[in-house]
Amino acid sequence: xxxRFTLWYRAWDQEQLAVLACPALxxxxxxGYRRVFAIKLAQLSDVERQQLAHFSQHYTxxxxxxxxxxxxxxFSVAGLLLQLALAPxxxxxxxxxxxxxVGFTCVAIYVGAWFNYRxxxxxxxxxxxxxxxxxxxxALLGVGISVLVSDHGLEAELQKIPRTIAIAGLGxxxxxxxxxxxxxAFRNRQFASLTATLQRDAEQxxxxxxxxxxxxxxxxxxxxxxxxxxxxxxxxxxxxxxxPRAAGLTAxxxxxxxxxxxxxxxxxxxxADEFGLIDAYLRVMQVRLGARLRFTLVLPLALEHVRLPSxxxxxxxxxxxKHGIEPALRGGEVTVCATQNGAMLSLQVVDTGIxxxxxxxxxxxxxxxxxxxxxxxxxxxxxxxxxxxxxxTVAEITLPVGA
Amino acid sequence: xxxxxxxxxxxxxxxxxxxxxxxxxxEAQVVxxxxxxxxxxxxxxxxxxxxxxxxIRMPGLSGLEVAERIGKQAHVVFVTAYDQYAVDAFxxxxxxxxxKPVQADRLDKAVARLRDKVQVKPADLGDILHHLxxxxxxxxxxxxxxxxxSVGRQIRLIDVADVLFFQSDAKYTRxxxxxxxxxxxxxxxxxxxxxxPEVFWQxxxxxxxxxxAIAAAERVDAERLQVLLRGHAEKLPVSRSFAHLxxx
Numbered sequence: 001x002x003x004r005f006t007l008w009y010r011a012w013d014q015e016q017l018a019v020l021a022c023p024a025l026x027x028x029x030x031x032g033y034r035r036v037f038a039i040k041l042a043q044l045s046d047v048e049r050q051q052l053a054h055f056s057q058h059y060t061x062x063x064x065x066x067x068x069x070x071x072x073x074x075f076s077v078a079g080l081l082l083q084l085a086l087a088p089x090x091x092x093x094x095x096x097x098x099x100x101x102v103g104f105t106c107v108a109i110y111v112g113a114w115f116n117y118r119x120x121x122x123x124x125x126x127x128x129x130x131x132x133x134x135x136x137x138x139a140l141l142g143v144g145i146s147v148l149v150s151d152h153g154l155e156a157e158l159q160k161i162p163r164t165i166a167i168a169g170l171g172x173x174x175x176x177x178x179x180x181x182x183x184x185a186f187r188n189r190q191f192a193s194l195t196a197t198l199q200r201d202a203e204q205x206x207x208x209x210x211x212x213x214x215x216x217x218x219x220x221x222x223x224x225x226x227x228x229x230x231x232x233x234x235x236x237x238x239x240x241x242x243x244p245r246a247a248g249l250t251a252x253x254x255x256x257x258x259x260x261x262x263x264x265x266x267x268x269x270x271x272a273d274e275f276g277l278i279d280a281y282l283r284v285m286q287v288r289l290g291a292r293l294r295f296t297l298v299l300p301l302a303l304e305h306v307r308l309p310s311x312x313x314x315x316x317x318x319x320x321x322k323h324g325i326e327p328a329l330r331g332g333e334v335t336v337c338a339t340q341n342g343a344m345l346s347l348q349v350v351d352t353g354i355x356x357x358x359x360x361x362x363x364x365x366x367x368x369x370x371x372x373x374x375x376x377x378x379x380x381x382x383x384x385x386x387x388x389x390x391x392x393t394v395a396e397i398t399l400p401v402g403a
Numbered sequence: 404x405x406x407x408x409x410x411x412x413x414x415x416x417x418x419x420x421x422x423x424x425x426x427x428x429x430e431a432q433v434v435x436x437x438x439x440x441x442x443x444x445x446x447x448x449x450x451x452x453x454x455x456x457x458x459i460r461m462p463g464l465s466g467l468e469v470a471e472r473i474g475k476q477a478h479v480v481f482v483t484a485y486d487q488y489a490v491d492a493f494x495x496x497x498x499x500x501x502x503k504p505v506q507a508d509r510l511d512k513a514v515a516r517l518r519d520k521v522q523v524k525p526a527d528l529g530d531i532l533h534h535l536x537x538x539x540x541x542x543x544x545x546x547x548x549x550x551x552x553s554v555g556r557q558i559r560l561i562d563v564a565d566v567l568f569f570q571s572d573a574k575y576t577r578x579x580x581x582x583x584x585x586x587x588x589x590x591x592x593x594x595x596x597x598x599x600p601e602v603f604w605q606x607x608x609x610x611x612x613x614x615x616a617i618a619a620a621e622r623v624d625a626e627r628l629q630v631l632l633r634g635h636a637e638k639l640p641v642s643r644s645f646a647h648l649x650x651x
Contacts, residue, residue, distance in 0.1 A: 226460070229484040230413060233504025237419040290414035326412075329439050329462045329593055 292331025324353025
């Protein structure tokens, strides 16, 4: 009998742990009381389930027995002391049983509240009232039974009713309802702060990921065979001709590589530095593309120190070259300008290249730029791509100044 | 004397290839150095060179598209900075290619092979090109939807689908529709890459015709063909390079 009981208990325990780990299992279980419990477990929030699973795994088997023994001892001592202090002629056995019964009931309810705080929070009042009423009902039932078995007169027992209700109500409120409310409030506050921390961590993770993706992409762009080999080929050709332009091209390539390595290490950059990087890049491309590329950079002095996420603007310029100028038969012009309108900064990259193709598939560069803007400026920044009136493309970033 | 056409969009790379080829293959005659795919194709039709060096990434028609049009009419050598897919396919298909920046020893090897190859007919690269085009990302391209042309004192927007044919007229292009015709100040070769090759067939160096407007092709004599149009009296000559379009 005992063995069957332990087997049953262990099986159920395992099953519940499995449901805690994977709530979808609950739906697949055969109908019955176990399924009802499993579905209740599955309805808990992720955090609650994890906490409960952790608790259940920790306090299982012998490990659960020891604290229970300690609690039984404590309740017994309390019962004994109460009996000695308040009612010396109350039977000791009854006092011990009563103290343990009340104690363990309270513990069960506290543990329940401790792990079910999310759902409890939504119907706390209902549960509190219900608990109190049930306790009173139980007490009245006790009175009813004692009327049947007691040899005191009916009248004497009936006189006890108001007192019983008062004691049971007060007891329920102080021992059950109030602690339940406190536990629920405490645990929910804990939950809120935990969720906030998790969200903040996730946000920071996303930001870090977006940044490192940008870094990787840029690194790839620089060692992209077409960029590097074509540029080195141009250097070689100029050098073999003994053209003084070879030194200039090399200097710009070095400036570009060095500046982008510097920028890669920082999340934000001053506009002056970003424009310096873009200038070096466009000079390299101009030597390579010759008359097919013309460019203008406009950065007002007042905006030189404004900071923005690093390499964002460069991404737009690279796109203008790659998708606008390079594929255009006659090349075109790239204009990069920064302007301030009130509290907003506008950064425009305009090219007169082939323009947006019908089905614009935004590459990872743009998606990444959008994500970093959104994270850095909490949705206050915009990145818009639009066709230019006379052919070509306008890419514009607007973001709050000083944010 | 072997005739050679070079197509490369970056000026310094162009200079480099021309200079190095002059050293590696002094007896080759470079008939044209093209800056983009459209010029390369137009120049090919004009000069009919035996050997063509094609950069793969170029504005307008890509190197692969030009090679496709050339078909078996010339020996093609591709020039590429580095496209792993392309290089793999080249090696598998025994297509000649040179990596950029061009190095002398590599060019010497390619030239040695070409000296032998020009003695025989060019190989058909059709399958390999098909494979390559699938492997490489499509180049960004502006497909033309309408053309702005002045007709008398008006500026008209002509829907490309309404055009019966384009015909080269020196630096201009005649745009002919059922109702009217116009001259645009763009050379035909610049329009090439903006037109859908499935819809507009090139039948002559100077003529692109809308397939939907073709009524028939008829023989003029044993050699020559001409195209008859629906709703237009003009007959358009088909040049030898394009006669295959109308054979069974």
